[in-house]
Amino acid sequence: MADSSQLLTFFTAMDNQGGLVIKDAPKLDLDLYISNYTGRTRFERLFSIGQSSVVLCVDALKAAVTEAKRGKDVRRYREAWECIRVAAPNEPEAQFDQAWADKTEKANKLETHRLETELKGYKNNLVKESIRIGYRDLGEHLESIGDLTAANDNYTRMRPEASTHAHLFDWAKHAIGISLQKRDWSSIQSNINKMLSGSTGEEDLKVQQPYQKTVLGLANLHGEKFYDAAKCFLEVELSVCQQYSNIMSPNDMATYGGLLALASMDRSELQSRVLDSPSFRNYLELEPHIRKATSMFVNGRYSACLATLESYRADYLLDIHLSRHVKKIYSQIRSKCIVQYFIPFSCVTLDSLDKAFAKPGESLEAELITMIKSGALKARIDTVDKLLMAISTDRRAEMQANALEAAKNYEKEALERIRRMNIVAADLEVKGTARARAGLGGDQWFNETRRQMNQGEAASG
Structure with a gap:
């Protein structure tokens, strides 16, 4: 077992390197959590938790070492070992297994040579498939x-050999898998567009769409396009999502879709797209606190909604995709709650707002000032009487502005009609029958007419 001084040394180094250190205990069970994933993402998630969570550090790093030794990536094993030898030097996993590393590297070189030899033979035989x-x-x-990098190069060379759309889809999935691991979110959009360009019908789209929505949702999430990401996650069927456990789990889909919808959608959309959605309702059964928080927001219980989400903050900070965006997502949800709470009132005391949204002993005034400056909250603060007062719009000025705008539009339309009448009266109207007989559009007809005029001028010259 690691003592507190060793963990303190480890997390001090993580903090100095700009890493995220989470001291609160998460609600997740590590073994149950990691069992939802397959492939290389299992190590990524375990290693990320081991570097961030003070409570789960040793268990996660030990599991990461074990997971690395199940595979063939020696570099990953070294990374996990270097962390655990600092955090828990007395654990058996902290002893570097040089024999395994040498054996694995040798086997990797032999397998690489074998596959390269086979590929060279296929090229000599000119068999495309x-x-x-x-x-x-x-x-x-x-x-x-x-x-x-070398894997991506081989996938790139694989694309010209694709002869069917199924082959193109297979190539795109491999290329996107590399982009996910390298966190190259811009190339994901590019590869999805290439995948879509080869679609031949509804059946192809039906097969590909869930995968496209899943990876595009992640790309939008990391691009902080929360509304677009939420729409992607909300449209993926549960039975299909289970096939992509090498990317994310159905629990992740429920969490990402629910949180991002809360941050970016209004009350009516939350009701129709999240709570009443026949497909996404199945996801909410896996993460009932997301459904609970969404229901509370829709029903106007804003402080309870925020409290529910706050109790799971540590879990979301440990997620490899959510961690960097939790602060902004929670801030947007909190701002929405404050705005919705204030809408029915012309003025509210700051004390009542503090009771509903602020932590004990803290004031909400600075946060309200920031929201007012950003335009998220249309109100002003009376610092004398400690009131938040809504800014009432001048209905008369608004009506006059609308009337003037309508008059300008009417005048513009009238002038266009008069101009049209004068063109017809002067017999300057361009008839459409000639171009219709020629089967040409407006621009094509104009270009063809100009070409004929130029030929006539050249002949007369």
């Missing part, structure tokens, strides 16, 4: 040993 499979197998092997 065999060449495609050769690039795919070599890319998958290089990806499994952690050489993502």
